[in-house]
Amino acid sequence: MKKDIILAGVGGQGILSIAATIGTAALSAGLYLKQAEVHGMSQRGGDVQSNLRISDHEIASDLIPMGKADMIISVEPMESLRYLPMLSPDGWIITNTKPFININNYPDQDALMKEIEAQPHQIALNAEDIAKDLGSPKSANMVILGAACPFLGLSYEALQEAVRSIFARKGEEIITTNLNALKAGYEVATKKLQDQ
Amino acid sequence: MQKLLLLGDEAIAQGAIDAGISGIYAYPGTPSTEITEYVMNSKEAKSGNVKAAWGANEKTAMEAALGMSYTGKRAMVCMKHVGLNASADAFMNSSITGANGGIIILVADDPSMHSSQNEQDSRFYGKFAMIPILEPGNQQEAYDMVSYGYDLSEKYGTPVMLRVTTRLAHSRAGVVRKATRPQNEVKLPENPKQYILLPAIARRQYKQLLQKQIQFNEESEKSTFNKLMDHPDKKMGIIACGLGYNYLIENFENHVVSHPVLRIGQYPLPEKMIREFYNSCETILVIEEGAPIVEEMLRGFMNNGKLIKGRLDGTIPRDGELNPNIIAVALGLKDTKGLEIPSLVAARPPSLCSGCPHIYSYNALNEAMSSYTKGRVFADIGCYTLGAMPPFNAISSCVDMGASITMARGAADAGLVPAVAVIGDSTFTHSGMTGLLDAINGKSSITVMILDNETTGMTGGQDSAANGKIEAICLGLGVDKDHLKVINPIPKNHEENTAIVKAEINYQGVSVIIPRRECIQTATRRLREEKKKSANQTKEA
Numbered sequence: 001m002k003k004d005i006i007l008a009g010v011g012g013q014g015i016l017s018i019a020a021t022i023g024t025a026a027l028s029a030g031l032y033l034k035q036a037e038v039h040g041m042s043q044r045g046g047d048v049q050s051n052l053r054i055s056d057h058e059i060a061s062d063l064i065p066m067g068k069a070d071m072i073i074s075v076e077p078m079e080s081l082r083y084l085p086m087l088s089p090d091g092w093i094i095t096n097t098k099p100f101i102n103i104n105n106y107p108d109q110d111a112l113m114k115e116i117e118a119q120p121h122q123i124a125l126n127a128e129d130i131a132k133d134l135g136s137p138k139s140a141n142m143v144i145l146g147a148a149c150p151f152l153g154l155s156y157e158a159l160q161e162a163v164r165s166i167f168a169r170k171g172e173e174i175i176t177t178n179l180n181a182l183k184a185g186y187e188v189a190t191k192k193l194q195d196q
Numbered sequence: 197m198q199k200l201l202l203l204g205d206e207a208i209a210q211g212a213i214d215a216g217i218s219g220i221y222a223y224p225g226t227p228s229t230e231i232t233e234y235v236m237n238s239k240e241a242k243s244g245n246v247k248a249a250w251g252a253n254e255k256t257a258m259e260a261a262l263g264m265s266y267t268g269k270r271a272m273v274c275m276k277h278v279g280l281n282a283s284a285d286a287f288m289n290s291s292i293t294g295a296n297g298g299i300i301i302l303v304a305d306d307p308s309m310h311s312s313q314n315e316q317d318s319r320f321y322g323k324f325a326m327i328p329i330l331e332p333g334n335q336q337e338a339y340d341m342v343s344y345g346y347d348l349s350e351k352y353g354t355p356v357m358l359r360v361t362t363r364l365a366h367s368r369a370g371v372v373r374k375a376t377r378p379q380n381e382v383k384l385p386e387n388p389k390q391y392i393l394l395p396a397i398a399r400r401q402y403k404q405l406l407q408k409q410i411q412f413n414e415e416s417e418k419s420t421f422n423k424l425m426d427h428p429d430k431k432m433g434i435i436a437c438g439l440g441y442n443y444l445i446e447n448f449e450n451h452v453v454s455h456p457v458l459r460i461g462q463y464p465l466p467e468k469m470i471r472e473f474y475n476s477c478e479t480i481l482v483i484e485e486g487a488p489i490v491e492e493m494l495r496g497f498m499n500n501g502k503l504i505k506g507r508l509d510g511t512i513p514r515d516g517e518l519n520p521n522i523i524a525v526a527l528g529l530k531d532t533k534g535l536e537i538p539s540l541v542a543a544r545p546p547s548l549c550s551g552c553p554h555i556y557s558y559n560a561l562n563e564a565m566s567s568y569t570k571g572r573v574f575a576d577i578g579c580y581t582l583g584a585m586p587p588f589n590a591i592s593s594c595v596d597m598g599a600s601i602t603m604a605r606g607a608a609d610a611g612l613v614p615a616v617a618v619i620g621d622s623t624f625t626h627s628g629m630t631g632l633l634d635a636i637n638g639k640s641s642i643t644v645m646i647l648d649n650e651t652t653g654m655t656g657g658q659d660s661a662a663n664g665k666i667e668a669i670c671l672g673l674g675v676d677k678d679h680l681k682v683i684n685p686i687p688k689n690h691e692e693n694t695a696i697v698k699a700e701i702n703y704q705g706v707s708v709i710i711p712r713r714e715c716i717q718t719a720t721r722r723l724r725e726e727k728k729k730s731a732n733q734t735k736e737a
Contacts, residue, residue, distance in 0.1 A: 010544065027201060027370070036367040037203075039226055039656075044579065046546035051367075061446040062367040062439075065520040067532035081541050102547065104248040107540040115538050194386070 001031070002055040004081045006066040008074035010100045011038075011048045013086050014037050015075055017166070018145050025154045025162035026054040036062040045102050047079055054153070073148045075141055076100045077112055077124070084119075092121040094148040094189070096140065098128040123147050125188045131181055139181035146185025151194060156186060198373045204364035206336045207371045208302060209234035211342030216377040218297075219247035220668035221257035223626065224655035226311040227365035228304035232274055233658070244379065250652075252661040253626040254279035256324070258286040258301070265299035265706070266391060268383035270402070271347050274302040277318050282627065287355075291325035292393055292401045294353040295384045298346035304363045308517035311654075313577070313596070315515065319665070323462060324567055326405055328412050329357045329463040330421065331438035337421070337461065343374065348415065349522035352408055353715040357608040361485050362463035363517065364439055410535035413464050420446030422469060429455055433477030435470075436460070437490060439518065440483035446520040447529055450727075455481075465490060474502065478560060481526060482506035485518050547582060553713035554580045557647050558588045560711075563690075564697035572612060576600035576628070579653045579715075591618060598627025605631065605640040614701045617644045622652040622660040629669060631652030636674040637704050643700050644708045646670075647685075650714035657718040670708050679707035686713065 005022070009015040019035055022068035026033050036051040049066045066085050071092045074080030087093070095116060099109060127143035137163050142163065149156050163182055167175045200208060209231045212220060222232040235248040247264075251257030254275040264271035273283075280287060280303050287301060287615045303318040322329035330345050332338040338360060345356040359463045416422055434453065437460040445451040453664050458473045460466075474480060474494065479502055482491040488507040495504050505511040511526045512518070525531050548555050557580075565572065575581055575591035576599060583590040591605055600617035608615035619628045624646050635642050646666055654659040662669075670680050679700060683693045693711070700707035714722075 011546065021202060023368070032370065033201065034367060035371045036363060037367050039230070044546040045544075047544040058214070059369075060442045060451055061520045062363050062369075063519045065446065065524070065532055067534040069534070069540065076543055079544075081538050084535040085533050086538055089534070091534070103542055103544055105542045107542060113541055115540060144307060171342065 001153050002057065003053070003071070003151075003167060004069045005052040005054075005152075006064065006069045006072045006086050007050040007052055008072055008079040008083055009048060010074050010079065010102065011044055011046050013075050013100065014141055015048065015050055017141050018073060018075075019052050021054060021142075021145055021159065021162045021166050022054070022152065022154070024165055025158040028161065029158055031056055034059045034061050034062050047082060049083060071148065071151050073144060075127070075144055077116060078107060083114060090121070091188060092123065092151050093119055094123045094144065094151065095145055096127040097124050098126050098140075123189050123192050125185065127185065130184050130188070134177070134180050136177040136181060139178050142178045142181035145184035146182040146187075147189040149182075149186050150189050199370050200373065201368055201483065202339075202371045203230055203366060203368050203468050204332070204335050204338045204360055205230035205304070205366070206234045206520070207339040207353065208342055208358065208360070208369070210373065212272050212300070213241050213244075213246065214373060214376045215343040215346045216270055216311050216379045217246060217272050218379045219261065219264045220249050220272045220274065221249055221260040222274035223251055223254045223257055223279055224492075225279050225304070226655055227306060227362040228274045228276045228279070228302065229655045229658065230365070231302060235436070250658055250661065254283035255286050258283035258290070259298055259655060261288060261301075262290050262293070265295045265297045266385065267297060269297040269380045270299070271297065272300050275305055276312065277302070277305040277314060277316050278314065278596065279303075280318055280321055287321065288325050289393060290355045291405060292398055293391045294401065294405070295349050295355050296353065297380050298349035298388070299355045300342065300345045300349065300358050301355055302358045302360070304365045305359065305486055307361055310362050313594070315486070316606040317489060318357065318359050319463065319489050322359065323489070325355075326554065327355050327357055328411060328415065329359055330366060331359045331461050331463070332374045333441050333459070333461060335364065335367070335371050338364060339371045340374070341421070341461075343377070352411060354405075354408060354412075359438075361439060361517070363485075387438060398564050400736070409464065413467055416462045416464055416466040417468055419466070422466050423459045424469065425453065425457045425459065425472065427456045430477050431455075432479045432481055433458065433473055434483060435490060435494075435651075437484040439485045442525070443518050443520045443523040444483055447524050447527060460490065465493065470494070477502075479503040479505065481511065483512065483518065483523060483526070483659055484703060488514075489653040497592045500532040509522060545585060547585065548579065549716050550717040552579070553649055553711060553716070554583065554647055556646065556687060556690065557711040558583045558590045559690060560683075560685070560693035560697050561618070562588065562590050563694045564701055565614075565616070566600045568614065571615055572607075573618060574600045574603040574607065576617075576619040576623045578623050578722070579649075580618060580620055580647050583618065596627075597623055598631055601628050601631035601635060601642070603637065603645055604642040604644070605635040608635075608640045608642050609638070613641070615642045616701065617642055619644065619646055620653070621646060621648040621650065621662040621666060624666065625662040625669070632670065632675070632706070632708075633673045640706070641704050642706055643697075643703070644706070645697075646710045648710050648712040649718075650712070651715045651718045652714045653717065657715060657721070664709055673707055675708050679703055679705065680710075681708070682710045682712055684713055685711040
């Protein structure tokens with residue numbers, strides 16, 4: 001088992017919470033893991049990505065080779081497309097559709113959605129709206145993670161456990177909120193996969 | 197043994213704690229910052245009274261570590277590659293004094309300049325100072341090399357350099373902890389003159405350093421970090437240094453390389469190993485993260501030996517960070533790439549945070565300067581360097597820590613009117629104070645804006661040595677108190693602030709303006725923590 005994952009977003013959107021949850025689940029499953037992050041200057045509102053690799057064999061490179069990533073998990077729609085050169089022909093895009101607009105030349109949103117929908121393997125969902133409906137707008141990242149679950153090679157239960165352990169210090173209420181968000185995302189993805 | 201998921205930086209910090217350091221000194225700098233932060237937050241380090249402190253700059257940090265080593269205790273000093281330039285005087289001479297307690301100089305290089313002005317390779321410095329260099333290939337080695345490095349340092353009484361690069365510093369992997377070791381007791385140098393570098397003594401010490409080179413080489417020859425992995429196909433042998441090895445084996449099924457490989461993790465280069473390897477292969481490919489140091493040494497000036505491929509002949513690009521694809525191409529394997537980036541994807545460069553005080557400082561400065569042509573504002577290293585980007589386009593230079601004030605001074609001396617310097621609070625105490633003294637003594641007419649956000653912002657909000665001291669420092673250096681102005685960079689003060697900046701620009705002499713408001717990032721974090729604290733208190737009540 002080996003999964004190479006590109007996590008994408010904008011500095012400050014908290015892609016590392018997704019990475020930490022997958023990482024925790026992978027470690028409890030006894031897998032190897034490498035996760036390269038971006039710190040420093042680019043964090044200030046710029047595009048950020050993290051290369052996350054999990055495998056049952058030892059991992060060599062901290063960086064995923066181009067064209068070899070199994071999936072792009074993005075919390076921002078335009079950012080999901082920035083890493084297409086990294087994605088393998090069979091790879092999946094799991095992306096939020098809610099844009100984060102902090103530049104003047106952000107592309108037309110309809111054109112952007114068309115471009116995403118034109119990709120052969122993609123799950124696009126408005127994680128913000130789903131999280132808001134659940135009464136927890138801050139848990140959008142967990143909705144995205146839930147939607148990525150069918151592709152991660154980790155069981156849904158393992159991710160639930162990881163969410164519990166990551167948010168353990170924050171109390172039962174926050175754990176439940178994030179588990180609900182995970183579930184909502186998971187359901188959207190499984191339904192979309194069935195429809196396809 | 198306990199397995200932890202650690203950044204390369206954190207693995208080094210944990211390694212240092214477990215190796216029994218008594219102190220760690222640093223100036224924040226990407227990608228090295230997290231090492232010192234980890235020790236600062238470590239309960240074990242606290243319970244062991246391990247001193248963890250930010251210095252005003254890398255030189256003061258380096259000297260503090262040297263002082264701790266003098267007492268017989270183990271010390272670490274951490275910096276980014278360009279920080280070693282700032283501490284080079286102390287660093288170069290520490291190889292002549294040698295060490296008493298173990299001392300490791302941790303330098304984190306930044307190939308591809310993710311967050312830096314250049315991509316200099318610190319191995320040059322290690323070679324320059326003639327001390328052993330350790331270059332880990334992964335997080336576990338980063339951890340292991342710390343304890344190994346301290347033993348090496350104490351065995352030969354020499355500082356040891358540990359050199360990492362951004363990718364390892366900021367990548368996480370599982371790390372197995374090893375046995376911990378108690379801190380050293382105080383034991384002053386046996387030779388009371390060891391650290392007195394008067395010429396007569398320095399000459400003796402230098403000869404000793406030269407003699408140690410043979411032993412350093414012997415250590416490299418037998419080091420487990422330098423490893424030959426043989427293979428019958430001798431058409432090409434590959435020398436892979438540090439992280440380069442990972443990108444190499446990434447390209448082979450089950451990580452088994454179909455060429456002989458010599459993996460390098462400890463310097464000086466093991467001469468005998470290299471010679472035998474060179475003699476046994478028809479051609480050589482050198483893979484190193486950073487400058488082609490090993491490659492140059494192999495080629496020599498005449499380049500009349502075997503075919504040596506690497507960064508110098510274009511097999512691997514001369515600049516920038518390595519990755520698995522670059523090595524695939526170098527090996528003649530098929531390159532891989534997904535689809536092109538769609539044309540509608542726009543660049544999203546870093547920018548000042550919404551609500552950042554620097555925005556309003558630049559707005560006032562830009563308006564005050566609007567009647568002059570561009571090219572008169574010399575800036576420095578920090579978040580405010582983003583003032584170079586639209587919508588501000590406010591600055592004309594960013595060279596090295598402190599260069600804003602001194603470059604403005606030189607330009608003013610050449611007749612540029614006005615000449616303005618923009619520098620942050622932490623950068624000012626790092627290397628700006630001496631330049632301000634120069635300008636005052638030289639009667640150079642400059643206006644200095646010290647953007648005081650009360651923290652070291654770009655690296656994530658470390659304590660600034662300047663906190664609460666800037667006015668006193670400026671007055672002490674001789675700034676006229678009538679031309680030392682503190683302003684609050686908020687939108688509603690724009691007119692007033694602009695008028696103050698304009699007036700000081702028109703002043704013939706040295707003037708200092710301090711726009712002061714807490715960094716929006718640290719302010720948000722502080723308010724959140726205060727809220728949490730008060731909520732907990734309410735709960736408890």
